[in-house]
Amino acid sequence: MDIDLPLIWAGIIAFAVLAYVILDGFDLGVGILFPFFPEKHDRDVMMNSVAPVWDGNETWLVLGGGGLMAVFPLAYATILPALYAPIIAMVIGLIFRGVAFEYRWRTRRAEYLWNWAFAGGSMLAAFAQGITLGALVQGIPVENRAYTGGWWDWLTPFSIMTGIAVVVGYALLGATWLVMKTHGDLADRARSLALKCSFGTVAAMGIVSLWTPFLEPLYLQRWFGWPTAIFSIIVPLLVLGCLYLLISGIRTRHDSRPFLAALGLFVLGYAGIGISFFPYIVPPSLTIWDAAAPDASLSFLLAGALVLVPIILAYTGYAYWVFRGKIDPEEGYH
Structure with missing residues (x-):
């Protein structure tokens, strides 16, 4: 039996991106x-x-990005030229917040600057990730295996909306x-x-979900054609279920249920994107098989x-297990 290596790798990279x-x-x-x-103690x-x-969490970003370059080089070569600006903005945001983790504890006079670097870098990284997602969903023009769009194609009302949605969701x-x-x-x-x-x-998810099917005929068919239209019923119902668990967990002062329900919203949103995309890795031009490296390379990797x-x-799970429970306000990163 032949093993579909591009499909397996698409699953691995999709998992890495979701984990990130x-x-x-x-x-x-x-x-x-x-x-x-605003209080210093709360921020500490x-x-x-x-x-x-936090730094271990970003391992998944490296795995997803590096895996895309190694496994789907054609997708990497077309996505990056289309999205250089938001990707560079994301990296700059991650750099500022990473440096802020170290410098904020080492200075008093300039602490306010590193507070803003941490907050601003986080907002910039989140907004840039949302812009990148929106630009990818709305489609990247490809001809003769190369990006044929312009420098500002990524900046549209839809990509701005997805940027805002990601910032609110991360919050x-x-x-x-x-x-x-x-x-x-x-x-x-x-x-x-x-x-x-x-x-x-949930409001932002609803706006993006209603907008997306009208960006490409593929999405419209996927969400309103049979039998895939069944997902148009199941996914919103599951979103409402997660919202109920989230709100009830907050009102009953449950510690972990709101976080798990919020994760559920993100998983469902990600699944909705996957339902729209598959089998395209660069919609609406390149499938995962079009963009994949040779099977020999995929097997080795x-x-x-x-x-x-x-x-x-294993080490991610171990880190979360070791640092489980409530934070002691008197201990920390100093």
Whole structure:
């Protein structure tokens, strides 16, 4: 039996990107929420809540991006020229917030600058990721295996909307993470923000979902043609179910349920994108088989992935297990 290596690799990269979104999403969200918590003590606790795991979360971004270059080189060669500006903006945002983690604890006079670097870098990275997603969903023109669009094709009303949606969604993940990891007044304010962000996130998901089918005939057929139209019923119902669990968890002061429900919203949103895309990796031009490297290369790389991915999962799970529970306000990253 022939093994469909491009399909397997598409699944691995899709998993890596999803892992990055749900893991790095909440620590970007903590940065996005920084302006809503002006007290230094609260900000210290917020940074300490993500300090043990934030850099490990970005491993998945490296795996997704590196895997795309190695496994789907044609997709990499067409996506990057189309999205250089938002991708560079994302990297700049991640650099600023990463440096802020170190410098904020080492200075007092310039601490406010690193607070803004952490918050601004988080917002910029999140917004740029949303812009990138929107530009990819709306389609990248390809002719003769090369990008044929312009420098500003990525900047459209739809991509701006997806950028805003990702910022609000990450803020929701950050707020529910703080609910799970902190005590007292900080957790109470995080609950209030999580409630607002939950409605904002679902509203943004609804706008993007209603907009998407009209960007490409492929999406319209996928969401309203039979039998795939059944997903148009199932996915919104599951989203409403997650929203109910999220709101009820916040109102009953449950620690972990809001965070898990918020993750569920992101998984469903990601699944909706996958339903729209498949089997295209660069819609509407390149399928995963069009863009894949030779099978010999895919086999060689898969052997390494079968070793490395379980190791990454193991040390990621171990890190979260070691640092489980509420944050001690008197201990931290100093």
